Amino acid sequence: MKKAKKYLILTLPLLFSGCSLSLQSAKNLFNSSNNTNTISIKKEYEPQKSEIAKALLSQYHEWKGVKYRYGGNSKNGIDCSAFIQRTFKSKLNVKIPRTTYYQSRVGKKVSKKEAKVGDLVFFKTGKNSRHVGIYLDDGRFIHVSRKKGVIISTLDNVYFKKHFWKIQRVLEN
CATH class of the missing domain: 3.90.1720.10 (endopeptidase domain like (from Nostoc punctiforme))
Structure with a gap:
């Protein structure tokens, strides 16, 4: 239960920020074993204007x-x-x-x-x-x-x- 709350708290800002980060990408981001203080986020989809x-x-x-x-x-x-x-x-x-x-x-x-x-x-x-x-x-x-x-x-x-x-x-x- 604690893990679910932590995950929710960490992902809520991403869900409401309007970025194109998918839920799966958010899970991968926070479950990674990255020990550095900076995290690189790759945008999966960015709509192109005509x-x-x-x-x-x-x-x-x-x-x-x-x-x-x-x-x-x-x-x-x-x-x-x-x-x-x-x-x-x-x-x-x-x-x-x-x-x-x-x-x-x-x-x-x-x-x-x-x-x-x-x-x-x-x-x-x-x-x-x-x-x-x-x-x-x-x-x-x-x-x-x-x-x-x-x-x-x-x-x-x-x-x-x-x-x-x-x-x-x-x-x-």
């Missing part, structure tokens, strides 16, 4: 925090549709229209369940206003917020849940 995801995250890091400006198209200020157009052109070498209205008509409509990295996510934010972002994964998307500039948000956010409109697939990935 090239599209890497390109989008690169764009995010280059533009993170750049403020929103209606009609803007530079790091002095940019609006959502300009950011989408610029990202697709510079990172994916894909030409898409400049405005949210025309961007919403490119590609084919897909469900939230079918969303893939690079899909365009649209929101109806007013009677005649629309907002667009680029889907990353796990309900996350990159976009230009009016308050926070270029950021990553989630579709589960109360505001975005309420205003969600549709997802368009532009890329065949």
Whole structure:
């Protein structure tokens, strides 16, 4: 019983840390006869991001925090549709229209369940206003917020849940 408690105490932090260490690896780690104070952990699995995801995250890091400006198209200020157009052109070498209205008509409509990295996510934010972002994964998307500039948000956010409109697939990935 003491051994089980010790094992549980030693493995709980690993289970909740989000690392990719398997339970079997944890058992092997703590049952080893390693007499040194340092322990080497080999990651068994680390998911690889797609090239599209890497390109989008690169764009995010280059533009993170750049403020929103209606009609803007530079790091002095940019609006959502300009950011989408610029990202697709510079990172994916894909030409898409400049405005949210025309961007919403490119590609084919897909469900939230079918969303893939690079899909365009649209929101109806007013009677005649629309907002667009680029889907990353796990309900996350990159976009230009009016308050926070270029950021990553989630579709589960109360505001975005309420205003969600549709997802368009532009890329065949």
